[in-house]
Amino acid sequence: MKYTSTRDKDKHVSAAQIIIDGLAKDGGLFIPEKIPQINEKFLKELLAGSYQQRAEKILSLYLADYTSEEIKACVSNAYTADKFDTDAVAPLVKLADGEYMLELWHGPTSAFKDMALQLLPQLMSAALSKTQQKNDIAILVATSGDTGKAALEGFCDVAKIKIIVFYPAHGVSKIQQRQMITQKGKNVEVIAIEGNFDDAQSGVKKIFGDKKFIDKLHKKGYDLSSANSINWGRLLPQTVYYFSAYCDLVNNAAITLGDKVNYTVPTGNFGDILAGYYAKKMGLPVGRLICASNANNVLTDFFKTGTYDKNREFFKTSSPSMDILISSNLERLLADCSNSDEELSQWMNALSAKGSYTVPNKVLERLHETFSAAWVNEAETAQTIKDVYKSYNYVIDPHTAVAYHAAQKYKKNTGDNTPMVVLSTASPYKFNENVLKALDIKAKGADEFALLDLLHQYNKNPVPQNLAKLKTDSVLHDKSCSKENMAEEVEKFLKA
Numbered sequence: 066m067k068y069t070s071t072r073d074k075d076k077h078v079s080a081a082q083i084i085i086d087g088l089a090k091d092g093g094l095f096i097p098e099k100i101p102q103i104n105e106k107f108l109k110e111l112l113a114g115s116y117q118q119r120a121e122k123i124l125s126l127y128l129a130d131y132t133s134e135e136i137k138a139c140v141s142n143a144y145t146a147d148k149f150d151t152d153a154v155a156p157l158v159k160l161a162d163g164e165y166m167l168e169l170w171h172g173p174t175s176a177f178k179d180m181a182l183q184l185l186p187q188l189m190s191a192a193l194s195k196t197q198q199k200n201d202i203a204i205l206v207a208t209s210g211d212t213g214k215a216a217l218e219g220f221c222d223v224a225k226i227k228i229i230v231f232y233p234a235h236g237v238s239k240i241q242q243r244q245m246i247t248q249k250g251k252n253v254e255v256i257a258i259e260g261n262f263d264d265a266q267s268g269v270k271k272i273f274g275d276k277k278f279i280d281k282l283h284k285k286g287y288d289l290s291s292a293n294s295i296n297w298g299r300l301l302p303q304t305v306y307y308f309s310a311y312c313d314l315v316n317n318a319a320i321t322l323g324d325k326v327n328y329t330v331p332t333g334n335f336g337d338i339l340a341g342y343y344a345k346k347m348g349l350p351v352g353r354l355i356c357a358s359n360a361n362n363v364l365t366d367f368f369k370t371g372t373y374d375k376n377r378e379f380f381k382t383s384s385p386s387m388d389i390l391i392s393s394n395l396e397r398l399l400a401d402c403s404n405s406d407e408e409l410s411q412w413m414n415a416l417s418a419k420g421s422y423t424v425p426n427k428v429l430e431r432l433h434e435t436f437s438a439a440w441v442n443e444a445e446t447a448q449t450i451k452d453v454y455k456s457y458n459y460v461i462d463p464h465t466a467v468a469y470h471a472a473q474k475y476k477k478n479t480g481d482n483t484p485m486v487v488l489s490t491a492s493p494y495k496f497n498e499n500v501l502k503a504l505d506i507k508a509k510g511a512d513e514f515a516l517l518d519l520l521h522q523y524n525k526n527p528v529p530q531n532l533a534k535l536k537t538d539s540v541l542h543d544k545s546c547s548k549e550n551m552a553e554e555v556e557k558f559l560k561a
């Protein structure tokens with residue numbers, strides 16, 4: 066099976082190559098030429114498997130140029146017992162009849178990004194040997210918090226790959242900063258930017274667009290790549306947990322094989338929910354996918370009206386990983402629902418030129434066959450954290466609260482009582498300050514580490530080891546630079 070670009074279906078590229086490249090040269094995103102189809106026999110075989118075995122079977126359908134031994138090695142290196150604090154990897158927790166939480170935060174940084182960023186480096190490293198690429202890869206990341214640490218942890222000490230993370234000096238939480246500056250590994254660099262997230266992000270984009278600099282690095286033995294969610298190697302691992310949750314429901318006799326299940330997904334860049342769309346297209350009995358947004362509700366409006374318009378006020382919310390106005394992966398969904406490559410290119414060009422585009426009714430109807438959308442404001446988010454705690458003695462983080470409340474709105478508006486899986490994307494300990502506030506717990510003067518212990522008094526899940534030990538981990542990175550000097554720092558680290 067080969068891959069093609071959303072903007073040029075005449076391209077035919079191998080899985081290994083698109084995982085190395087990340088983005089197509091025509092500016093489009095890579096998508097599979099054909100979505101592989103599964104049948105009931107395939108699902109039955111998944112039922113008995115571990116998370117890792119389920120992942121191997123699903124990945125094999127897409128990674129035609131990887132051997133089954135290679136896939137097995139990648140998966141077992143990614144989802145190990147010393148990285149994930151439960152054998153289930155992504156456990157499904159029942160809140161009430163027909164209501165389930167899919168906990169995606171049991172990995173090494175307590176964020177759902179681990180589900181993909183533990184596997185991507187393995188797939189990339191295997192791809193480098195398969196394509197016999199001579200140069201090493203340098204991964205550049207600009208982060209507003211969660212992605213940086215998850216990427217560092219995933220790429221740490223992976224052969225032939227180096228990673229440099231830039232974060233805004235005053236734009237990440239204390240825990241997030243501490244997670245990054247204590248990162249171990251011979252191939253990692255962490256640098257604070259004197260500026261905000263946009264400065265870090267535009268600095269990285271500038272480097273990716275600087276042909277002269279890229280040539281220079283190439284001659285010195287390095288090619289640049291990216292670890293953000295436009296890389297197919299980050300999307301593919303996410304389809305696995307849709308299948309895995311479904312299997313768990315069957316195994317627990319909550320549903321019968323073949324019954325439909327709905328999923329609600331707290332959405333930012335549209336990567337997580339798109340993986341659910343692929344799972345449905347493959348033949349998993351998915352009913353509806355509910356796209357949950359916070360006050361940055363550009364996607365809710367899009368699914369309602371067919372107009373995507375990023376020209377609007379940007380809100381900083383308690384669910385910062387969803388504070389996004391351009392959801393890059395939407396392009397992949399639209400490639401599947403549009404009438405032609407030209408039509409899609411027009412929309413994407415309009416998005417970069419004037420910040421908006423409108424899809425015709427026919428396309429909107431196709432989207433509505435699968436997707437619903439709802440958004441949740443800050444007061445509702447806090448109230449939901451409190452309500453879920455009171456009803457179920459279960460503590461959720463603000464991103465998960467947005468999704469849970471959106472699921473309730475969807476059910477109320479439609480009367481659809483299909484079993485609902487809510488994707489839980491962060492450990493509440495990672496957002497302890499806002500969670501404690503929502504629970505009306507006073508924490509005057511307590512530092513971030515004391516807050517972990519305080520929250521533990523209410524949360525029956527233990528404080529994740531990776532967060533608890535931050536207090537005593539030694540600081541290994543104290544570099545900072547101005548946004549003008551980022552390329553220089555890259556060269557210095559690579560000794561290029």
Ligand SMILES: *Cc1c(COP(=O)(O)O)cnc(C)c1O
Nearest residue numbers: 332333334335336337386490491
């Ligand atoms: C990244 C992230 C999301 C959004 O996922 P997308 O794939 O960008 O839509 C939601 N919640 C948390 C905690 C995240 O880190």
